[in-house]
Amino acid sequence: MSDTKFTPRVFSGIQPTNHLQLGNYLGAVKRFVEMQNSGVETIYCIVDLHAITVWQDPADLTHATRELAASYIASGLDPAKSILFNQSQVAEHAQLGWIFNCVARMGWMNRMTQFKDKAGKDREKASVGLFSYPTLMAADILLYHTTHVPVGEDQKQHLELTRDIAMKFNNDFGVDFFPLTEPVIEGVATRIMSLRDGTKKMSKSDPSDMSRINMTDDADTIAKKIRKAKTDPDPLPEALEGLDDRPEARNLVNIYAALAEKPAEDVIAEFAGQQFGTFKPALAELAVEKLAPISSEMDRLMQDPAEIDRILAQGAARAREIAAPILAKTYEIIGMVR
Numbered sequence: 001m002s003d004t005k006f007t008p009r010v011f012s013g014i015q016p017t018n019h020l021q022l023g024n025y026l027g028a029v030k031r032f033v034e035m036q037n038s039g040v041e042t043i044y045c046i047v048d049l050h051a052i053t054v055w056q057d058p059a060d061l062t063h064a065t066r067e068l069a070a071s072y073i074a075s076g077l078d079p080a081k082s083i084l085f086n087q088s089q090v091a092e093h094a095q096l097g098w099i100f101n102c103v104a105r106m107g108w109m110n111r112m113t114q115f116k117d118k119a120g121k122d123r124e125k126a127s128v129g130l131f132s133y134p135t136l137m138a139a140d141i142l143l144y145h146t147t148h149v150p151v152g153e154d155q156k157q158h159l160e161l162t163r164d165i166a167m168k169f170n171n172d173f174g175v176d177f178f179p180l181t182e183p184v185i186e187g188v189a190t191r192i193m194s195l196r197d198g199t200k201k202m203s204k205s206d207p208s209d210m211s212r213i214n215m216t217d218d219a220d221t222i223a224k225k226i227r228k229a230k231t232d233p234d235p236l237p238e239a240l241e242g243l244d245d246r247p248e249a250r251n252l253v254n255i256y257a258a259l260a261e262k263p264a265e266d267v268i269a270e271f272a273g274q275q276f277g278t279f280k281p282a283l284a285e286l287a288v289e290k291l292a293p294i295s296s297e298m299d300r301l302m303q304d305p306a307e308i309d310r311i312l313a314q315g316a317a318r319a320r321e322i323a324a325p326i327l328a329k330t331y332e333i334i335g336m337v338r
């Protein structure tokens with residue numbers, strides 16, 4: 001089903017809400033940087049229009065947008081190679097989003113599980129934006145004729161909707177205009193779980209700060225969180241299969257492996273038979289060694305918000321160069337007088 005007429009292009013988005021944490025870093029940002037360095041065109045978007053589907057304090061939104069940009073850059077994202085910008089600076093996202101509101105069917109939208117989860121019990125009080133969020137996400141992706149989107153497992157349904165929208169648009173107008181975008185889902189081995197519950201994803205919205213490592217945590221905080229991370233009383237096994245029903249232990253081994261950039265098998269080989277009393281300090285030391293340079297670089301970048309704003313504005317100008325002709329062509333296909 002993969003489209004060959006479209007040149008490979010990667011797009012992904014992250015919401016500017018709360019602090020970036022280790023799970024986003026290892027699962028998303030680090031992958032974004034690897035893709036950037038693999039030679040394909042990469043576009044990374046801070047999705048501020050998505051963020052406001054739930055209430056955001058204006059000053060917090062501004063700060064979170066800059067902080068997210070700083071953390072991408074501090075993690076190795078190069079604004080000269082990748083296009084890095086915030087969504088609201090490229091009006092074409094909202095414009096194509098409207099068109100897709102008219103392509104997507106109510107029946108499709110009613111099946112979106114994320115709306116049900118996020119709206120909770122009181123659906124009457126959820127914003128209309130929270131409901132139509134997936135059509136805006138489809139617009140983010142298709143506005144660049146994106147072929148590949150690196151996302152977490154939880155976004156799979158949104159990618160399916162994006163393909164449905166592309167297919168219906170192409171069918172309705174008898175064109176082969178939008179590609180059928182492929183999700184690139186992160187592997188189970190790189191999925192970072194909560195430090196308090198190895199069956200739950202590490203999340204910036206978990207009420208317990210002890211459940212995650214924030215990219216802004218200092219060395220003492222990181223060490224403390226790892227020391228207090230939930231484990232079990234057994235030593236580390238001889239082989240990886242020994243961790244199959246030990247989600248918390250498996251998670252700490254995965255974190256070690258991801259930070260050390262080696263297979264989990266090698267980590268087990270190194271620590272086989274050792275207690276967590278030995279493993280945890282080793283993990284803490286590694287985490288501090290890898291994360292401290294990123295957080296100090298973030299601090300440095302955050303001293304100069306004007307420079308961050310300049311980078312985002314430049315990224316937006318480059319994004320618009322790709323987006324504007326695609327939107328213009330979309331309007332033309334639909335029959336809008338220009």
Ligand code: TRP
Pocket residue numbers: 011012013014015047050136137140141149150151155158
């Ligand atoms: N919905 C994504 C999330 O919550 C964020 C997002 C918005 C996104 N637009 C996107 C991700 C486009 C990938 C591509 O994580």
